[in-house]
Amino acid sequence: MSCHDPAPGGAQATAALTAAPTVALVGNPNAGKSTLFNALTGARQTVMNAPGTTVDLQTGSWKRGRHRLTVVDLPGTYGLTPRSPDEEIAARYVAGRGVAGRGVAGRGSARPDLAVVVLDGAALARSLYLLAQVRETGTPVLAAVTMLDVAAARSVEPDLAALADAAGVPVVAIDPRTGAGLEALGVAVERLLAADGPAGAPLDVPDDEARFAWTERVLAAAVPSPPATPVRSTSDRIDRVLLHPWLGVPVFLAVMWAMFELTTAVATPLIDAVGGFVDGPLAAWLRGALPGQGWVEGLLVDGVLSGVGTVLSFVPLLALVFVGIGLLEDSGYLARAAFVADRALRGIGLDGRAMVPLVIGFGCNVPAMVATRTMPDARRRLLTGLLVPLTSCPARLTVYVLVAGAFFPSAAGTVVFGLYVFSGLLVVLGGLVLRATAFRDLRRTRPLVLALPAYQVPRLRSLLLSTWTRVAAFVRGAGGIITGTLVVVWVLAAIPVTGGHTVGEVPVHDSVYGRVADGIAPVLAPAGLDDWRIASALTTGFVAKEVVVGALAQSYSLDPADAGALAPDGALGEQLRITLDATSGGHATAAGLAFLVFVLAYTPCLATVAEQRRVFGGRWTSGAVVVQLAFAWLLAVAVFQVGRLLT
Known part of the structure; x- marks a missing residue:
């Protein structure tokens, strides 16, 4: 992997890095931006809401030798013309228009010191449009190209040197899933941050027509001879089955059933084991260490230790669910699942991406609440988060069985089943009420338009890292x-x-x-x-x-x-x-x-x-x-x- 400057004799490091510069990651959904963020920052991450919004901004620390850079993972967006709160946050932050918050901006300003625009090498035209808009803001820019293996399989692999010359910005080829190219990316970032001048002059395009013309010129230079007939990839062949009107639904239901099983049958023994250890040997040891302490013993054992045990009992459950979600995300199936479920959820102002957290909610509301982060739109993420508590988790089942058996002994099973059906109806009713009141902006829900990523084999390291950071965020925030x-x-x-x-x-x-x-x-x-x-x-x-x-x-x-x-x-x-x-x-x-x-x-x-x-x-x-x-x-x-x- 190598770095390509837009012209010979590109920017050289002329000054040492003396502050903690801020690097913003910008890119289309499914372009590999968040995977790159995880690869750069590891477990050194925090999640915060952009001030006054429910939009998540992930920040992390990227260690480069003796220096530390602050990396901000902005919401995925196809452009900087805001159509949702997420896109508005990304647009305002890149342009430096008042999204400053604690831990977000660098050098006392809301404008990042450098924008790394992640380009999907297999869908370059779509990514170049976003690159043009980022360049227009005047923020220094570096392009990182991903998905080059997919591009090669489709015979549309770009010439990176030509891309750098045509786009007017340095270009680095990376594969954040394997770590290839990350060192070259770090060197390029350090050079640009320490340089006297910005990475390329601001792009001057007066309107959208000129922006599209610029995109076409750059694309023609980078991929001069695309195949006349699109190459049918392995992903295309798999999608003929998984997105088939008849075959896709059974597969989708099977996947959702597996996610539900993770939160019930698979996780229950682990939860019981953690709870049994905390309430048994650990509680007994603590009582033995505090003999005759009366209320102090009760406070520490039945109060503090019980609280810690409750938090720890959720860790194996959350870890399993996050592994499941990570597998769906990294493999590329999560986007397909969203398409399959989209029509069913449009009536309540949501789209298909809400199906995963709602299904998980019937297994446990806690990981379901966290799973709403798989939805890129903040408003729908919030709406889903308000509906998740209406899904009936298994913890309620013990109450159902007791009361239904006591008052309806001959029809207890029917009553319990009816409660689960009623729970689903409450989700629909709640969605309709919220869409008609606090979420009136979601009344006109259009069919889901989402770029489908190529199928890939999930990488164990990135999967475990993602799971660890998500579980740790829960323990820190809710514990x-x-x-x-x-x-x-x-x-x-x-x-x-x-x-x-x-x-x-x-x-x-x-x-x-x-x-x-x-x-x-x-x-x-x-x-x-x-x-x-x-x-x-x-x-x-x-x-x-x-x-x-x-x-x-x-x-x-x-x-x-x-x-x-x-x-x-x-x-x-x-x-x-x-x-x-x-x-x-x-x-x-x-x-x-x-x-x-x-x-x-x-x-x-x-x-x-x-x-x-x-x-x-x-x-x-x-x-x-x-x-x-x-x-x-x-x-x-x-x-x-x-x-x-x-x-």
Whole structure:
């Protein structure tokens, strides 16, 4: 791999790098830009929102000898004429028009010191249009050409020296998946950053017609003799099957099923193993190290350690999901899956790329929230993130089985299946409501237009690196929130409000937490659920849905370790029937169904909320929590009020 200057005697290094210059990566979607970012920065990455938006900007540190460069991975775009928030951020940042934020800009300015424009060597015309627009901004430019192996297979491999001369910028050939050309790229970047003058004068094209004419001239110089008939590649032959109207759908469903299995059957043993280690040997060791410490022991073991264990239990799940998504991305199938699912999702303002996080949501809402980042458009990413909590994760299943078995013993399976169907309907209904209100700009959703990348064999190193950085971002961003909240819950449950108890040794109802539940219970009266034990369990379920059954058992002074007592036909099921018969005025079945609907629709677990806040910010997350609680309450009330008239 080599570097080609636009003319002999190109820019030479005339000054040492004394600051931490900022290098912006600009490119079309699927051109290899993010793979290049990962290859340059490794694990030295952070993710932040552009100020005032939900658009992600990834920044990382690129170490070059004694120097460190700040690399900014801008959202993928086909041009700098903004048609979406993502493209607007990319356009404003490259031109230096006020996207400055902490960790984003270099040398005190929002303008990057250098723009590396990633050109897809197999689709050069599309990439050259973006290069022309970046050159117009006056920002120094370096072109990095990827996909040269694909271009060669299609007989459209460009002459890089001719491309550099015609485009007026230095050109470097790279393969970020293998690392080939990265050293040449680093040398070229250092030369341009240390040079006296910019990398090429600003391009002066008065209008779009002149820009297209410039693109055609450069393309003709770089690829002077393209084949008269396009060469049918291996990817084209595979797509005849995977994009076939009849064959493509079964393949797509099989892939989505595999993603769902990753979040359920495959990940569950790993989650149980982590949870068992934290709650078992590690908790026992910590208790042994703190003998006789009373409430301090409870705070550290049941508060802090429980929070840390909750965070760690998500790590294997997230890692598996990220590996799955990485395989789909790196292989090139994710773009095909988006096309197959596009028509089904257009009605609610989304496109096919939203199918992956929504399917994952039925396995676990946390990785589904993170998976929204596979969507390049910030508005649709946000809309999908608001709909993910309406997908019913397996943590709710234990509650479904208990309540459905207790109140609908002859039709429990049908009721549970109906809840999952209802969850899908809520996603559609929520999408329609949001599209008609906060997302009116998405009412006219056009068919998805996306360049299909060539199929490639995923590289293990880049796959593991991507998985590591994504998991680490979750632990850093959501871990503190989850642990802190669980500590607060423990403190509230440990402080007595009546005499005869000590801190850390108090029945739930006689604690601050129990009194809070007493205050919440009347709000549930219109749904037939006015009981402190129900309110306490639902409040605990905000932390994690899988603890609702255990919280109910503790409220009724049952042993959560006694599986027989917690069975639908056991003591807990009987106590629930007695309680709801009293709170509902004799309409226990209607109240039981209202309880199920509330569990399905109300705010997801704390880990999901923490991740939602990290990805979309506090304002959107707070609003979503309030709206979803209100929505769940209205649904539960409606179900009970209608149900009691029919029973």
